[in-house]
Amino acid sequence: MGLRFTVLGSGSTGNATIVQGCDKTVLVDAGMSAKKLDELMRERGIAGHELDALLVTHEHSDHIKGLGAFARKYDLPIYANEATWGAMERHIGTISAEKRVCMETGEEVVFGSMAVQSYPISHDAAEPVGYVFVEHGEKLSLATDLGYVSEKVKRHIIDSDVLVLESNHDTEMLRMGRYPWNTKRRILSDVGHLSNVAAGEALLELMTDRTKRVYLAHLSLDHNLMDLAMMTVNTILEDNGIFYKKDEHPLRPTYYDRPTPWDEVKRK
Template identity: 80%
Template sequence: MGLRFTVLASGSTGNATIVQCDDATVLVDAGLSAKKLEELMRERGVAGHHVDAIVVTHEHSDHIKGLGAFARKFNLPIYANEQTWGALERHVGQIATDKRVIMETGETISFGSMRTTSYAISHDAAEPVGYVFDDNGVKLSLATDLGYVSDKVQRMIEDSDVLVLESNHDVELLRMGRYPWNIKRRILSDIGHLSNEAAGEALCQLFTDRTKRVYLAHLSLDHNQMDLAKLTVNNILESNGHFFRKDEYPLRETYHDRPTPWDEVMKR
């Protein structure tokens, strides 16, 4: 027993992840067009009718762009907390009443054998959340779009078998970039996005003997590069005493335009 997942796309151009257990398939966010979502899912052998539910982290367009169209096409329930529903409602079109499910922040809902728990994060949205998936003691945590890793967030996602963690920007590239200062200030704030440095510092607290892999996610196309993110995070980990054998190197990539390979998260 265990979980498997693929990050279909990650970044400011659109976000979506498929998480599966033996008897359920959940789509986390739908931030690309319905057509593009189906295309990316086909690359990983998943069809829309295989999906049992969609869970939503927050209402920003890069997380809900295809939500309404995809949910209607496959008659899927959408799970989000009340404030997120209020914020996204006008963007997704008509959703049948029985498909609009309130999942309060902190609530745990089961999809098949998989327990899904939402937790509060710090971001400039109505009521943003991350998700932890657990199946028979196997733990996968998704943590992106957060300005910082609070103590509460750390307690939720620590001791994960696999973690998908935001590593959005390099601070200096962002400071020198073309964005107006008000946007840069928002990104750098406690309700913005995690920098490479912040991701590395958080991982120093999050790594345990149980942690197998960490996927660096939601990278900025303008103010980051995957090689730079991995180098920065790795240097911070090593400077804090976290060294890894080559065959056990834990940092993994995500992509804005293609899905990651399936990752099987199995119980030790």
């Protein structure tokens, strides 16, 4: 078995993704309660004691809600950069010194045969990051909570076999929605969230012949629909001459309330 993953949940109600290599398994973010994480993991036939580490992208509650409790329950080390540690410490309870690992932005950490590198992203958090996983030449990139896709982000996640990319909102739905204007302005800003259109435009540069699948992630419950996100992104691809047969289409959904099926990164 090679590199594989399942997105346990994605969206403002909580985010968590399991990435499993040949001999090590990590959980990226723990944005649900420990109990809910256990339930979602059971749906995918895996238990907390099978994990080797927790990785954190940033300190917002939809990414760390269950972090402390889950880490203590299964005696897991937590990896995050120093600024994120400083921002989230008061929210996650006591973590013993030996389980607190500082992984600075841009650093690569190796778990068995799986290499993990963080990279900086633009979001209104202390020092938010995305992660790239590589094992035996297979590449999986996680990129959500992006105000925009910078050139540095593109350099890290381009040419991925599989990409999990934010497609948070439909801009018009957001503008017409019930949120106060200051919240809308934050979401639309360069430190907010990626729109459907922005995701589609980014994929024009990010997708290569190597790219097999793209999961659209972190959708807003109030200002987006998965069918709309899929249609918007696909229209942008087609308008730029990129067409796929139905059974070969790379776009895949994520869910806020259930995990995606296990996906082997090398699978075409």
